[in-house]
Amino acid sequence: MLHFEKFQKSYSGYLALEIEKLTLRPGIYWLKGANGSGKSTLLKAIAGLISFEGKISLSPDIDLKKQSVAYRKLVNFAEAEPIFPEFLTGQEMVQLFATAKGALAGQEQYYLESMQMQHYIRQPVSTYSSGMLKKLSLVLAFMGSPQLILLDEPLITIDSESLQVLYQWIIEKHQKAGTNFLLASHQALEHESLSKAQVLQVENRTLKTSC
Numbered sequence: 778m779l780h781f782e783k784f785q786k787s788y789s790g791y792l793a794l795e796i797e798k799l800t801l802r803p804g805i806y807w808l809k810g811a812n813g814s815g816k817s818t819l820l821k822a823i824a825g826l827i828s829f830e831g832k833i834s835l836s837p838d839i840d841l842k843k844q845s846v847a848y849r850k851l852v853n854f855a856e857a858e859p860i861f862p863e864f865l866t867g868q869e870m871v872q873l874f875a876t877a878k879g880a881l882a883g884q885e886q887y888y889l890e891s892m893q894m895q896h897y898i899r900q901p902v903s904t905y906s907s908g909m910l911k912k913l914s915l916v917l918a919f920m921g922s923p924q925l926i927l928l929d930e931p932l933i934t935i936d937s938e939s940l941q942v943l944y945q946w947i948i949e950k951h952q953k954a955g956t957n958f959l960l961a962s963h964q965a966l967e968h969e970s971l972s973k974a975q976v977l978q979v980e981n982r983t984l985k986t987s988c
């Protein structure tokens with residue numbers, strides 16, 4: 778599903794993360810690691826948001842650098858602490874992402890309704906609380922038909938009811954559309970169906986997998 782080859786990410790000469798060669802099979806992965814170990818760095822690199830050395834590709838050989846547009850349509854990302862242009866409304870953000878990701882008309886309705894966001898989605902993002910922002914970022918990450926969804930600390934900030942909705946989205950998207958997930962979280966995924974998620978551990982500046 779996801780392939781790394783001679784991957785290296787450095788910040789101003791400091792090597793933060795290195796993956797010599799690794800292929801992840803389809804599935805749901807729980808990305809673990811201590812503070813500063815490199816989880817966000819890894820997710821941002823896979824999302825194509827930061828530069829890196831080496832190769833990252835999706836099956837069947839859709840290279841992030843060489844087929845950037847095709848790759849980006851298939852990989853969605855929700856940041857740990859999302860920031861959006863304050864003058865836009867949530868609805869405008871959703872429309873932007875829906876267009877960019879080639880979403881079917883009205884796809885967002887299910888997500889907005891199940892997270893109970895309809896009453897504020899037309900308000901400017903500047904009026905949103907941190908939980909409202911987080912939920913918007915999660916909706917955006919589910920737009921289109923991604924092959925891979927990257928969620929950085931998805932369990933923080935949102936209330937317990939919304940958390941159950943998010944678990945449901947993940948399970949449905951995986952079962953119905955075959956979407957793969959990388960979930961970086963310091964907390965355990967407390968849902969029966971997700972408790973068997975495969976563990977990826979970021980440590981000693983590399984990625985270790987038990988599968």
Ligand SMILES: Nc1ncnc2c1ncn2[C@@H]1O[C@H](COP(=O)(O)OP(=O)(O)OP(=O)(O)O)[C@@H](O)[C@H]1O
Nearest residue numbers: 788789793810811812813814815816817818819979
């Ligand atoms: N923009 C940056 N400039 C310089 N160094 C950075 C930058 N971003 C991250 N780093 C460094 O890269 C390493 C990995 O950081 P990263 O944010 O990926 O860790 P993390 O595992 O997501 O941490 P946390 O669990 O605290 O969110 C850290 O040593 C950090 O200081």
